[in-house]
Amino acid sequence: MKRWILFSCPLIVIFILSSYGFSLYKVEVPKALKVKESSPFLFPQDEAFFDKLNAQPPFLGTRYVGFKEALAFKESQGKYSAVNSFGYMGKYQFGINTLALVGVYDGQHFLDNPELQEKVFEVNIARNKWILRKDIKRFVGKYIKGTEITESGILAAAHLAGPGNVKQYLRTYGKIDVMDGYGTTIATYIKDFSGYDIEMIKPVRNPRI
Structure with a gap:
């Protein structure tokens, strides 16, 4: 038993x-x-989605590195492979026309090359700094709609909307503002990216890669 x-x-x-x-x-x-490989994603389809996640960019100080990484986080969450629904590409979301201005004509090569993306960002900042040099000198330290104007805010806004639109915004004291396809305005970028020290990037006329 x-x-x-x-x-x-x-x-x-x-x-x-x-x-x-x-x-x-x-x-x-x-x-x-099973996930075999990463793939590009569309950003931002809905910016409120990231607000709900309460995601914040990494804090890397107030020098140039902190500036570019904070801007990259806003543009694509720092993903080199990102392509949004308007065709803007990479970590910093460049359009093909802007790439051509600095000597880059192959969009796929640009997406596949993080080192090139970093170089294009730096060259484009130098280009915008040259175009906006007089406005930077004139408006830095002043206030528009309650926001102090800083060099980094101006250059972040130029990345968003182009230097010509930023000139209009500054010279009309905020009366002429534009927004991107997702509703982000020049005023928003001037405020969100104020106070960074990017003196290390010198203005360059028509820089090329």
């Missing part, structure tokens, strides 16, 4: 466990559900 009990108990336990849906075998994830 004791031998029968010792033999039957494990079988009973296995039967009970299996009746509750437990498996004694390793479960394999179907191949169709």
Whole structure:
């Protein structure tokens, strides 16, 4: 009788466990559900989505590195492979026309080359700094709609909307403002990216890669 009990108990336990849906075998994830590689994503389809996540960019100080990484986080969450629904590409979301201005004509090569993306960003900042040099000298330290104007705010806004639109905004004291396809305005970028020290980037006329 004791031998029968010792033999039957494990079988009973296995039967009970299996009746509750437990498996004694390793479960394999179907191949169709496995992630094989990363893919570009569209950003931002809905900026409110990231607000709900309460995501914040990494704080890297108030020098140039902090400026560019904060701007990259706003543009694409810092993803080199990002392509938004308007076709803007990379970590800093450049359009093909802006790339051509600095000597880059192959969009796919640009997307596949993080080093090139960083170089294009720096060259474009230098270009915008040259175009806006007189406005930077004239308006830095002044207030428009309650926001202090800083060099970094001006250059961030130029990245968003182009230096020509930023000139209009400054020279009309905020009466002429523009927004991108997702509703972000020049005034927003001037405020959000104020106070960074980007003196290390010198203005350059028509810089090329």
